[in-house]
Amino acid sequence: MSMIFAILFYLATLLFVVGLLSRIKLYAQTPAPLKIPTTPAPTTKTGVAFRLTREVVFFESLFKANLWTWAAGWLFHTSLLLVTLRHLRYFTDPVWGWVAFIQPFGIYAGITMLLGLCGLWARRLFVERIRYISTPSDHLWLVLLIVIAVTGLLMQFVAHTDVVAVKTYFLGLLHLDIGSLPSDALLLLHLFLVFALLALFPLSKLLHAPGVFFSPTRNQTDDCREHRHLSAWAGKLESEK
Amino acid sequence: MADYTAPAYRTIPIVPALKPGAMEGKGPFIANDKHQEALGFPGQLVEDWHDKAIAKMGDLLGKFRSLRVYMDACVHCGACSDKCHYFIGTQDPKNMPVARQDLMRSIYRRYFTFAGKYFPKLVGARDLTREVLDEWYNYYHQCSECRRCSVFCPYGIDTAEVTMAAREILASVGMGQKYSNEIIGKVHKIGNNLGLPEPALRDTLEGLEEDVKEDTGLDIKFPLDVKGAEVLLITPSADFFAEPHIDGLIGYAKVFHATGTSWTLSSMASEGANFGMFIGSYEQLRKIALRIREAALELGVKRIVVGECGHAWRVAYSFWNTLSGVGDGADETDRFAQMLQKQLDHRYKQPTHICEFTWDLIQRDALKFDKSKNDRFVITMHDSCNVARGSRMGDLPGGQFEIPRNIIKAVANNFVEMDANTTRERTFCCGGGGGLLTDDLMDLRVKGALPRMEVLNQAVQEHGVNYMAAICAICKTQFSKIMPVYGFDRRMVGGVHQLVSNAIILGDK
Known part of the structure; x- marks a missing residue:
């Protein structure tokens, strides 16, 4: 089992990193031939940085759109961030100071993450418009995340796993040294689903994470009259004329 | 115009229930071979339309980052789902921006993604069939490319970009739209x-x-x-x-x-x-x-x-x-x-x-007005979608809202705002933009104007509005045609410079 999970760990990490980087490369290399910021838009690069920051940190546009979706979505994403950072303790020795500091917050974030996810799923199930646009994979992603959260919380509050052994195992993996992983069902399920999430990330709608940074309506500067914006393929048309 | 009756006004805020299939149909007239070929498109649906369409989609995905990113990024969160005036007016679920995008995204997933190639059902992917092509033609001509959805999308996904790509693909396999292509022919000729x-x-x-x-x-x-x-x-x-x-x-x-x-x-x-x-x-x-x-x-x-x-x-x-x-x-x-x-x-x-131009002159005191000439009007401003969400005026973001309003206030005494959820960057399209200002889409135009008419009616009841200013030729044509259907005088819509014209004092120069 330790061996299988080691392979899964490496494989998932590889797929995640390579898949994500190649997708980011594709986005970066695809030209944006026209200026299409959704206006009113910032007129400077600093302004654009602020706009993107507000979008990524506070989900500004979603806030304008729908308060319930925003509340559930923001709760889920910020909680996930805290929970993920908390898990750095299993990969660092000695544990960094700030990671130690956020441990208690990270634990409660596990609960709020679950709440957020349930809210999002409830919307998908009970709001007619959103039910209409949902595909099976939309539901499955939520189920996957919910099961990850629940198994994690169960290990925290109900059936403890040997976290010291888990940490030793993962620290070993970082040095290509495969030790032994505790074999409780909860832990194995938790890890398996996290690996699945990582591996499928670059093939799925989770690409919204890098996508938002490449969205021309959000990342372009409104300086159309002051600077001539010309992409390579559009520029070629001029020499033909 | 007797053929069209106005849908009833509803109570604001409006949360429309779904009416699947409400706007199914053939869409606007298809361009004939003459109009198509004048623009370099094939005159009829080409025989290998399937492969040509997929190839064209691949071409556009490589040329437009917007399309490339927007096909991947949507998470079906539903933020846009109640924002489109055509959806609010028709209640057809395929007029929700996300559903309109999915008409293309389902094809994108099938032909361009791993998940769609091997697990189509799971991710809502489907083959490109003749029925899909017809569905595209119908529903991508129920979008006025007004970008209201893009204001609310957490990733800034702009359905206008998807609609434009879909229309380009359709025209390139022989299914162009008569109204737009005929007009483009006239411009060139x-x-x-x-x-x-x-x-x-x-x-x-x-x-x-x-x-x-x-x-x-x-x-x-x-x-x-x-x-x-x-x-x-x-x-x-x-x-x-x-x-x-x-x-x-x-x-x-x-x-x-x-x-x-x-x-x-x-x-x-x-x-x-x-x-x-x-x-x-x-x-x-x-x-x-x-x-x-x-x-x-x-x-x-x-x-x-x-x-x-x-x-x-x-x-x-x-x-x-x-x-x-x-x-x-x-x-x-x-x-x-x-x-x-x-x-x-x-x-x-x-x-x-x-x-x-005019506002600059007003600020420099180069123009004189007799504001009382516009006293018979209670004026409100319909922000035109493309000006509001796709451009700017002046030096500051939002100048496209302030400058026309400043002019109106400089030449007239009575100005009021409509519901803030439907002005400035949240403005509704008039219902006739984006190449839909054609008589063969009258039903859509009447229903698409409903959200604006509901809000205008509110302003008429509360403030006695009798002049809706717009700075767009399409808004003016669309409103003067459909407003009588809703029981308003067709002359209620007019330009900002029409008000300037009324009030300006011309010397003997």
């Missing part, structure tokens, strides 16, 4: 959307001079093809004789007259509209924009001013510098753009919106 040739245009303008003389006793000129004029005015051709558009044109002429500005129209570029944007064709967009460059170079003008037209201003403001070099800031080595930019006077913004 004659110089404007209405097919008004130079002698007829000259006649019209001379007649207009006589009318205005009768009205004001002044020799207010409407010059055409005057070399060496300072300002080239590019305006939608509807301004030349459609009501209420023409009153706006008279307003521009009075402003030029009052300040002694030498200006001219161009017969070669007697059209501000650029339907190349509507059909999503970069080549057409560019080709139409190049006429203005040519006219500017030929006439030797120093400034280019654009009349009241929504999408034309988006194209002018956001795209002209890219397409034709009308603007500033071209590289020293950029010979194409430098040719024109050296000629233009860069103390002014190039291009300038007529509202920027």
Whole structure:
């Protein structure tokens, strides 16, 4: 089992990193031939940085759109961030100071993450418009995340796993040294689903994470009259004329 | 118009229930072979349309980052699902922006993603069939590319970009839209959307001079093809004789007259509209924009001013510098753009919106008004979608909202706002934008205007509004046609410069 999970760990990490980087490369290399910021838009690069920051940190546009979706979505994403950072303790020795500091917050974030996810799923199930646009994979992603959260919380509050052994195992993996992983069902399920999430990330709608940074309506500067914006393929048309 | 009855007003805020299939149908008339071939598209549906369409989609995915990112990024969160005026007005679920995008995304997933190739059902992917093509044609002609959805999307996904791509794919396999393609043909052949040739245009303008003389006793000129004029005015051709558009044109002429500005129209570029944007064709967009460059170079003008037209201003403001070099800031080595930019006077913004032009004069105290001339009106402002969400005026973001309002307040005493959820960047489209201003889409146009009419009606009840200002030729045409269906006077809609025209005091210069 330790061996299988080691392979899964490496494989998932590889797929995640390579898949994500190649997708980011594709986005970066695809030209944006026209200026299409959704206006009113910032007129400077600093302004654009602020706009993107507000979008990524506070989900500004979603806030304008729908308060319930925003509340559930923001709760889920910020909680996930805290929970993920908390898990750095299993990969660092000695544990960094700030990671130690956020441990208690990270634990409660596990609960709020679950709440957020349930809210999002409830919307998908009970709001007619959103039910209409949902595909099976939309539901499955939520189920996957919910099961990850629940198994994690169960290990925290109900059936403890040997976290010291888990940490030793993962620290070993970082040095290509495969030790032994505790074999409780909860832990194995938790890890398996996290690996699945990582591996499928670059093939799925989770690409919204890098996508938002490449969205021309959000990342372009409104300086159309002051600077001539010309992409390579559009520029070629001029020499033909 | 007797065929169309107005849907009933509902209580605001409106959360529409779904009516699946409400707007199923064949869509607008398909372009015939003559109109298609004039633009370089195949005349009929080509035999290998399936492969051609997929290849075209691949081509566009490689050329437009917007399409590339937007096909991947949507998480089906539903933020946009109740924002489209066509959805609110028709309740057809396929008019929810996300569902409209999914008509294409389902094909994208099937042919361009791992998940869609091997697990199509799981991710809602499907094969491109003839039925899908027809569905595209129908529902991608129920989007006016107004970008309201893009304001609310957490990733800024702009359905207009998807609609443009879909229309481009459809046209490239032989399924172009008659209305837009026929009009683009006229622009290339004659110089404007209405097919008004130079002698007829000259006649019209001379007649207009006589009318205005009768009205004001002044020799207010409407010059055409005057070399060496300072300002080239590019305006939608509807301004030349459609009501209420023409009153706006008279307003521009009075402003030029009052300040002694030498200006001219161009017969070669007697059209501000650029339907190349509507059909999503970069080549057409560019080709139409190049006429203005040519006219500017030929006439030797120093400034280019654009009349009241929504999408034309988006194209002018956001795209002209890219397409034709009308603007500033071209590289020293950029010979194409430098040719024109050296000629233009860069103390002014190039291009300038007529509202920027007038507001600048008002601020410099160069114009005098008798505001009481507009006292019979209680005025509100319908922000035109393309101006609101695809352009700017002045130096500050949001100037496209402030400047027209400032002008109205400078020339009239009674101004009120409509529901803030439906103005400025949240404005509704009039229901006729994006190439849908055609009689074969009347049903859609009436229903698409419902959200605006509901809010306008509220302002009429509360404030006695009797004038809705718009700075767009399509808004003006659409509203003057459908407002009677809703029981309003067709003359309730008018331009900002129509109000300027009413109030301006002209000296004896």
